[in-house]
Amino acid sequence: MSNLSSRAEQLAAFDRLLTIMDELRAQCPWDKKQTTESLRHLTIEETFELSDAILEGNPEEIKKELGDILLHIVFYAKIGSEEGNFDMASLIHSLCEKLIRRHPHIYGDTIAQDEETVKQNWEKIKLQEKGNVSVLGGVPKSLPAVIKAMRIQEKARGVGFDWEEKHQVWEKVEEEMQEFKEEFNAAEDKEIDKEKATGEFGDLLFSLINYARFIEINPEEALERTNLKFIKRFQYLENAARQAGKNLSEMTLAEMDVYWNEAKKK
Known part of the structure; x- marks a missing residue:
């Protein structure tokens, strides 16, 4: 027997959650004190816990952690409504409108028959929406370095700035490896320039992440x-x-x- 619910049951469950959030915000001493700032680090922690559950392949834990993140979203929406900035309805409608705008191949006349074209269209529309001067302006500064490198490369590819063949990317990896080896030979017992070594090692990692992207491996994973x-x-x-x-x-x-x-x- 399927444990999946109908759309009506899903909406009823969401309504129940919104009601509980209203009650907690009005009656619970801890919930009453929270702000967007106090919740921020907890939300980050919950996201990492979800990541752990996904890597472990544990459906029950994934469900639990998704519930915790959903609670945070509802909490932020509640605070937003109290401050007169937004509420759950406006938040969801804004998301729906963005999804429609960014999928013109579904809701408009644009043709996109493969994933790569969809990604390129998404990045172009996103750039227009945000009015960023740089394609890379939308990459969060606080992203972990490996994920940030992936996003930088993906966004550059979205506007056509990328290698054409994967062998070119591998040649770049070998070039960076050789440069690093020549500069900082492991066989030599002399003190190295840490600043320069850090830069060269960063170049090597960036090229490896780039190659991983080309062969569809997630380097973070x-x-x-x-x-x-x-x-x-x-x-x-x-x-x-x-x-x-x-x-x-x-x-x-x-x-x-x-x-x-x-x-x-x-």
């Missing part, structure tokens, strides 16, 4: 998978050492490698 894999193996190493009555800080690297190699087979 790829790095996070590696992070999780490392954590899992390192925790196996910790547990195995503990069970053997050993302390990691007192073990040699060769001793730790034995457990590490065991972890890789798990």
Whole structure:
């Protein structure tokens, strides 16, 4: 039996949430004190928790975290209505109007038969709407660097500024790697120019992210998978050492490698 609800049931559930938000805002000491500023860092935290649930592939956790984010949206709308700036209806209508504007291939006469054209149209319309002087003006300054690099590259591609073939992008990766190697040879034991090394390493990372985009790999997701894999193996190493009555800080690297190699087979 399907656990999916009808449109009427969904609307009733949303109405129930709005009513509960009204009651909490009027009666709960904590909810009454909140502002958009006080909620901001909590919203960011909830977004990362949703990200964790998605990476874990846990539908129940995804549902829970989406609920928490929905609560925050409703909360912001409630505060907006109290301040006379916007309410849930105007927020949703504004979103609907934006979606219609940015999908002229669905609601207008524009033709877009592939995803790439849709993305290019979206970026062009977005640029017109916001009146940004730069295509890159819409990239949030506080985005994490890897995600920011992805968005910068995607936006540049949206106006046609991009490599044509993926082999060209890989050649750029190799070029940046060679430059980094020549400048900061690992075999040499001399002190390096940290400022210059940071710049060159940034160029190398940017080119790798660019190549990942060309072969349709999300570099943020790829790095996070590696992070999780490392954590899992390192925790196996910790547990195995503990069970053997050993302390990691007192073990040699060769001793730790034995457990590490065991972890890789798990």
